[in-house]
Amino acid sequence: MVLQTVQTILNRLRASLDAPSRGPRTAVVIGRLLAAAFLLCFGTGVYSHFLQDPLPWMVFTTRPTWLYQLTQGIHITAGILCLPLIFAKLYSVFPSLFQTPAVRSFPHLLERISIALFVSASLVQIVIGLLNTYQWYALFPFPFRQTHYALSFVIIGSLAIHIAVKLPIIARYWANAEVAAGTSGASTNSASVVAPHKLTSSPTRNALDRAEGVTGRVFDWIDGTPPPEPRASRRGFLTVVAVASAAVVALTAGQSFRVLDGSNVFGPRKQGVGPGGLPVNRTAAAAKIEAAATSSDWRLVVSNGETTRSYSRAELLALPQHEVDLPIACVEGWSQSARWKGVRVGDLVDSVGARGGVAVKFTSLEQNSSYAVSMMGAEYVRDDLTLVALELNGEELDLDHGYPARVIAPGRPGVLQTKWLTSVEVVS
């Protein structure tokens, strides 16, 4: 009795939520865009992860120099795009939340659990990613990067299950809604089961019911009251989603892509703003290195086993100087190219007798920061564009950008471009 009442309420709810914009065709149209965005985020995210935590055998390409800038821009832009898309997707399948019976079989239970996991992991992932771009991740009680990385596997795994389970629906609604709806909507069988109401022959309605395997049930409760009129049309709804998606991209992607800088309203970073015309990630004051970095005692210590040389800034400036155009591409979703001038890292390690492909460890004056130390593989150390930079955009390096000396190398995440260097150690 109670069960039946609950079922009636759920059915009533589903019927009242029905709209042409809701149904399997919308779910498939939005779903494949979302899947594409997820896969782009996953691929670019894994690349970024291994650049920062490489496995011992990994070697990366240093060209094109803007490769990481591009993959990072895609990661952030596709991630932001996921936000309107996931809400659109949830909207399109929302009535299924109240499907009856709630659990039809053990496989059906597993399917619903996997979807719950998928949806919640995706929402958390997108939201913490977005907060990261606004540098609010320090508020999380968990390490951002490890969590974001681990969740990505939960998402890709449950996405694979979800796609496998929904494959028949995806296949049916992949190409053309009208064809798919026409075959089911015209079915006299389903029309005879449900109440004789004009909506019952709605292609979307019948398609939805058929897809859910509950044909006819939605209207079992009907006691003469017709369900409300449908609201947004599918085309109208998809247009709204497209406009919203284009808007969030246009209003934020300027933090990664210069052509869109003018419309970058919500992106937390603006191009060209900061000392030397470049945004600052962590300031000298925040890093508490001002005294050490401006001291006349500052030296850059370069070592290779027992061989050690130390350079004052004037001595570094007396070495052959090279100019390179390289971007800072931050994992927090902004990037900008700049002109750097300084000493080749290759020349410095040569000066302490290193030969051939060697890896290097850079240490900053900064203490107690995960950015205080960075490792660099031989492919970067031996690249002519990899510098210990002393100048930025034609000016002396600003204290906030890493004065007296900082790393700049092609195609690496900003986190590895260590500022306020104190030592360069050959480690292999």
Ligand SMILES: Nc1nc2c(c(=O)[nH]1)N[C@H]1C(S)=C(S)[C@@H](COP(=O)(O)O)O[C@H]1N2
């Ligand atoms: N020592 C030190 N180096 C650092 C950082 C830092 O916090 N401390 N931030 C890194 C990050 S996350 C980025 S994106 C770049 C930013 O460089 P910029 O502030 O000169 O733009 O510096 C990197 N180098």
Ligand SMILES: [Mo]
């Ligand atoms: Mo960064």
